[in-house]
Amino acid sequence: MTDAGVNFIPLLIVAATLASFIVSGVRARSREASDYGFGGRYIGRLGGGAAIASNWMSAASFLGMGGLLYLQGYYALAYVIGWTGGYVLLLVLMASQIRRFGKYTAPDFVGDRYASPGARLVSAAISITISVIYCTAQFKGIGMLFAWLFGTSYPNGVILGAVVAVSYVIISGILGVARNQQLQYAVLIVSFILPLMLLAHRLGYFWALPQFGYGVAIDDLAREFGIDFTAPFASGSLFEWLALCFTLMVGTAGLPHVLSRFYVVPNNRDARWSLVWGLFFIALIYWSAPAYAVFARLLEARGGMVPPPYAAEKMADIIVIKTAVMGGLPSWMIGILAAGATSAAFFTVAGLLLTGAASLSHDIYYRLINPRASETSKMAIAKGAVVALAAVVLIIALHPPGLIAEITAVAFALAGNTIFPAFLLGIWWGRANRHGVITGMLTGVLITFATPLFGKFVPVVAELFPLTSSAFIGAPIVIGIMIAVSLLTPPPPEEVRRFLAEQVHGHMEAE
Amino acid sequence: MQREPYDVNLFRPRRGYMTGEVRIILAVLLGWGAVTFGFQILLRLLARNPAGEGFFTDFTFLSFPWHFWFTAQFLPLWFIILCIMFNVYIDRHAEHHSRKRERSHD
Numbered sequence: 001m002t003d004a005g006v007n008f009i010p011l012l013i014v015a016a017t018l019a020s021f022i023v024s025g026v027r028a029r030s031r032e033a034s035d036y037g038f039g040g041r042y043i044g045r046l047g048g049g050a051a052i053a054s055n056w057m058s059a060a061s062f063l064g065m066g067g068l069l070y071l072q073g074y075y076a077l078a079y080v081i082g083w084t085g086g087y088v089l090l091l092v093l094m095a096s097q098i099r100r101f102g103k104y105t106a107p108d109f110v111g112d113r114y115a116s117p118g119a120r121l122v123s124a125a126i127s128i129t130i131s132v133i134y135c136t137a138q139f140k141g142i143g144m145l146f147a148w149l150f151g152t153s154y155p156n157g158v159i160l161g162a163v164v165a166v167s168y169v170i171i172s173g174i175l176g177v178a179r180n181q182q183l184q185y186a187v188l189i190v191s192f193i194l195p196l197m198l199l200a201h202r203l204g205y206f207w208a209l210p211q212f213g214y215g216v217a218i219d220d221l222a223r224e225f226g227i228d229f230t231a232p233f234a235s236g237s238l239f240e241w242l243a244l245c246f247t248l249m250v251g252t253a254g255l256p257h258v259l260s261r262f263y264v265v266p267n268n269r270d271a272r273w274s275l276v277w278g279l280f281f282i283a284l285i286y287w288s289a290p291a292y293a294v295f296a297r298l299l300e301a302r303g304g305m306v307p308p309p310y311a312a313e314k315m316a317d318i319i320v321i322k323t324a325v326m327g328g329l330p331s332w333m334i335g336i337l338a339a340g341a342t343s344a345a346f347f348t349v350a351g352l353l354l355t356g357a358a359s360l361s362h363d364i365y366y367r368l369i370n371p372r373a374s375e376t377s378k379m380a381i382a383k384g385a386v387v388a389l390a391a392v393v394l395i396i397a398l399h400p401p402g403l404i405a406e407i408t409a410v411a412f413a414l415a416g417n418t419i420f421p422a423f424l425l426g427i428w429w430g431r432a433n434r435h436g437v438i439t440g441m442l443t444g445v446l447i448t449f450a451t452p453l454f455g456k457f458v459p460v461v462a463e464l465f466p467l468t469s470s471a472f473i474g475a476p477i478v479i480g481i482m483i484a485v486s487l488l489t490p491p492p493p494e495e496v497r498r499f500l501a502e503q504v505h506g507h508m509e510a511e
Numbered sequence: 512m513q514r515e516p517y518d519v520n521l522f523r524p525r526r527g528y529m530t531g532e533v534r535i536i537l538a539v540l541l542g543w544g545a546v547t548f549g550f551q552i553l554l555r556l557l558a559r560n561p562a563g564e565g566f567f568t569d570f571t572f573l574s575f576p577w578h579f580w581f582t583a584q585f586l587p588l589w590f591i592i593l594c595i596m597f598n599v600y601i602d603r604h605a606e607h608h609s610r611k612r613e614r615s616h617d
Contacts (some may be wrong), residue, residue: 074563077582081547084587088543091594092536179559211586215574230579232563238555242548269602276594283587290583352610430519499518507517 005151013335014342015147016170016185024183026175047182048265049277054185055261058348059141060132061194062341064404065286066323067316069293070322071403073228074295075235077406078245078393079288082412085245085280086252094253095275095425096268100504105355106256106419112425115493116434117368121442124363124392126418129258130411131356132393138345138352138406139397144318145342155398156173162394169350169386179266184347191340196288199295199327211287217294229294242471244409250475251412254420255349289320296323318402319488331354357385409468410448414419416471417444422476427504430497431484436486440478447474515590528608535600546589554578 061083068076103109106127111120142165143158150157196210206213221227228234233241252258261278262427265271296319300306303326307315315322321342361381366373373381401407417499418441423433425440446453448470455462491497519525534573536567558565577582 074579074582077579079585081586085543085547088539088590088593088597091537092597212573215571215576215580218576219574219580228562230568231574232551232554232558232568232578234562238551241551245547245551254564269598269605271597271603276598277592279594286587287584288549296551344597428521440531454538462578494517497519500519501517501525505525506527 007149007151007331007334008337009331010335012147013148013332013341014322015345017339018346021180021184021433022168022171022175023178024170032424034229045265045270045273046277048270048274048387049281050185050278051181051202052261052274052278053281054181054188054347055351056278057185057188057285057410058342058343059230059345060140060408061282061285061289062188063110063141063317064137064406065289066292066320066403067318067403069290070296070319071122071312071316073480074230074232075137075241076405079248079409080289082245082248083252083510084279084283084286086249087275087282088383088401089249089253090258091272091275094259094423094427095272096502097471098259099268099271101427105260105359107359107467109426110419110422111363111367113423113496114432114434115356115496119316119434119437119441120363120420122438123367123419123422125403126414126445128356128389129361130256130414130419131352131359132389132396133351133411133414134408135211135352135356135389135393136400137411139393140400140407141317141341141345141404143400145321145338145345147321148321148439149317158394158397163389165346166353166387167388168346169353169390170383172350173354173383173386184343186280188340188344189346191336191343192285193288195293195324195333195337196331197293198329199324200331202290202327202329203295203298204280207475210291211284211396214291214294217298219292221298221301222348226365227297229297240466240469243381247413247416247469247471247475248409250416250420250471251409251440253389253415254418254423255412256419259353259419259423260355264400269466281355286380292323294322296482299323299326311402312402316324334408353389355385356389359381360385360389360470406468412469413468414445414448417448417474417478420471421475421482425482425486427481427500429486430500433484433486433489433492435489436482436484439485440482443481444474444478447477465487529606531604531608532601535604539597542593543590547586550581550586553607 032410065076065083066078068079098109099102099110101113103112107120107124110123111117137156139162143154145157146152146156146164147157150160152160185268193210197207200210200213201207203217205217218229221229236244265274319335321338326339363377365381366378370377402410421440421444422437426437447465449467450465450470451462451467521533523535524530545547553569554565557567567578567581568576572580573584
């Protein structure tokens with residue numbers, strides 16, 4: 001970033017927003033003794049939807065998507081489609097059945113369904129890896145935001161941001177704050193759309209519903225400056241588009257922290273309907289992100305400063321904020337936008353680090369290393385794990401391997417290649433057994449990282465399994481391997497098969 | 512083929528509730544896959560040049576190039592519609608079965 005100096009007003013607004021979440025969390029806590037989170041209290045279908053959406057919104061949705069659309073135009077719509085279409089898969093194939101199964105963290109489900117500590121260990125390790133990759137993307141977003149807020153370099157920004165984020169996670173871990181997800185969603189949506197409305201107004205486009213009114217801007221961009229934002233396959237081939245889109249879809253349906261979201265409402269019917277609301281709330285942001293990208297292109301072109309591709313790529317991840325600056329929005333409005341982005345990244349980091357740490361202390365330490373561990377030592381392990389995971393993430397984030405949305409996509413590819421097949425067959429095929437699932441998940445890991453591992457020696461690997469899009473071919477292969485290995489080995493225990501047939505599929509729940 | 516007593520298989524659903532449920536699931540998945548992936552394939556097939564300009568990019572709709580509108584705006588809406596349809600049919604299906612079950616208990 002070229003902006004020197006501290007951006008005081010935005011910084012103040014970001015700090016005030018984070019503080020208000022802590023205060024509201026503490027007050028809510030003293031009002032109610034019961035903890036929030038999974039099924040803490042009934043919040044209705046609409047509230048459940050807001051919880052799903054705020055749990056979902058991360059720096060990738062808030063910053064990364066706008067950045068990629070800015071760079072790649074139509075091609076980046078694969079992200080929009082992948083991240084919304086995945087919810088269809090989740091709803092029709094998994095939501096009700098996971099609820100009936102009653103295990104909603106990935107290691108718990110895999111461990112119980114396949115009656116295997118080994119499968120539990122593999123899925124726990126995969127879940128932790130997913131958390132770390134996903135968190136790296138968040139840290140990059142936080143780092144760029146903090147660098148801009150404090151007018152400093154990216155490495156300083158990411159270190160500073162990491163310290164603040166981990167403190168926030170520890171405070172929320174101790175106080176149990178920031179679980180009021182309806183409030184979180186309200187902050188996210190207002191802080192994303194309000195600046196967009198003002199931008200559209202300033203630029204003279206239809207501002208009341210800016211997410212549907214930027215078509216004229218696309219036209220102006222092409223007519224005035226000859227920039228074609230919408231050429232379908234200018235930035236990638238049809239195969240690349242489909243592979244990316246499909247990978248993000250199966251990844252969505254296999255992402256551990258998304259799978260555990262069906263417990264905020266007490267019954268299955270309400271859980272299904274809140275997912276629809278959740279998808280609508282997510283779509284509100286995703287309909288808007290392309291507008292930021294188009295306005296950014298237009299403002300640059302009009303200002304006569306179209307950056308070279310190298311420079312554009314460098315600042316793409318913060319283009320949403322840049323657009324607001326270029327559009328001459330008042331600094332308090334930019335502050336609101338920055339506060340929304342920071343909140344999205346912080347909530348996601350908190351959720352991921354806490355889940356990752358819980359998985360380390362519960363699924364790995366308690367279940368496998370020391371089954372007689374006391375609650376106190378489990379807690380100590382979990383707290384240490386938060387700091388350790390954050391340190392790993394910080395080291396990777398200092399030299400970010402890609403754009404926010406690209407890094408995030410790798411986490412989706414890993415989830416789509418491993419957890420998604422394990423859940424899909426676990427729910428829909430009683431014959432799937434532990435040998436199948438362990439072989440399948442390990443193959444999935446190998447496929448996900450095939451390009452960095454073997455891409456240089458075997459070029460066809462890089463073509464078939466691009467790092468961000470490997471699940472298009474990978475997930476079917478993994479499913480095939482799971483089926484083949486399961487058929488060659490003895491079936492899973494009868495009690496598991498009976499539970500699946502009678503409780504998950506035979507049982508008529510009073511919906 | 513002889514069926515085991517606890518056989519669960521998406522493509523050979525158990526009799527009763529699951530049969531209807533699977534029918535609804537497969538119908539929704541068909542609508543999901545065909546519209547999402549089918550459109551992109553069609554877009555490529557009808558393209559004049561490698562960048563993909565062609566039949567669909569020539570129209571405008573709501574001042575958007577038609578293909579851009581379809582992918583960026585309509586598809587997320589289509590997913591919401593699919594989810595609503597799925598829920599309506601599953602609700603109806605579940606009610607039908609719980610009524611049937613109550614009668615059989617009488």
